[in-house]
Amino acid sequence: MDTDGTHPSPAERDAEARGLDIVLVARHEDGTFDEVAAAQGLSEDDGVKTMVAKISGGITVFVLIPGTRRLDWAKLRALLSVNKASLVRPDAAFEVTGYAPGTITPLGSSTVLPVYADERIRGRRIGMGSGSADYLLFTDADALLDSLGAVTGDITS
Numbered sequence: 001m002d003t004d005g006t007h008p009s010p011a012e013r014d015a016e017a018r019g020l021d022i023v024l025v026a027r028h029e030d031g032t033f034d035e036v037a038a039a040q041g042l043s044e045d046d047g048v049k050t051m052v053a054k055i056s057g058g059i060t061v062f063v064l065i066p067g068t069r070r071l072d073w074a075k076l077r078a079l080l081s082v083n084k085a086s087l088v089r090p091d092a093a094f095e096v097t098g099y100a101p102g103t104i105t106p107l108g109s110s111t112v113l114p115v116y117a118d119e120r121i122r123g124r125r126i127g128m129g130s131g132s133a134d135y136l137l138f139t140d141a142d143a144l145l146d147s148l149g150a151v152t153g154d155i156t157s
Contacts, residue, residue, distance in 0.1 A: 010108025018147040024135040048128040052093040056082040064117035069156035079153040115150040
């Protein structure tokens with residue numbers, strides 16, 4: 001939702017267009033992801049980090065990984081068949097997605113980007129950024145990844 005809570009956010013509109021069921025849960029100032037996730041019946045392992053990376057050829061991509069794991073750059077480069085990959089600067093991530101770091105989601109991004117995700121995300125209900133610092137987004141990982149045409153593989157350690 002937008003800041004007044006009445007209009008659908010870009011992420012909500014995109015999810016609806018994809019036929020994806022999502023739940024937005026208010027994130028209180030003092031509430032951590034783990035607390036909000038626990039109220040949704042999820043553990044910290046069900047949290048997903050969305051990163052924006054630039055790869056060889058100047059292509060920008062989304063990278064989704066479980067929140068409790070670390071991105072393995074060598075594995076990501078192998079999956080992408082590229083020699084170089086790096087995170088973009090926070091201001092560049094905002095420019096490409098329209099979302100502030102810490103809130104980024106591939107849903108409703110101002111630029112449609114290819115999505116690469118760690119295979120461990122599949123088969124679970126996940127929580128992630130919603131595009132707003134006020135809400136977390138919860139959805140079925142398989143439905144999300146399929147709707148985005150995500151390429152999955154072992155990209156974490």
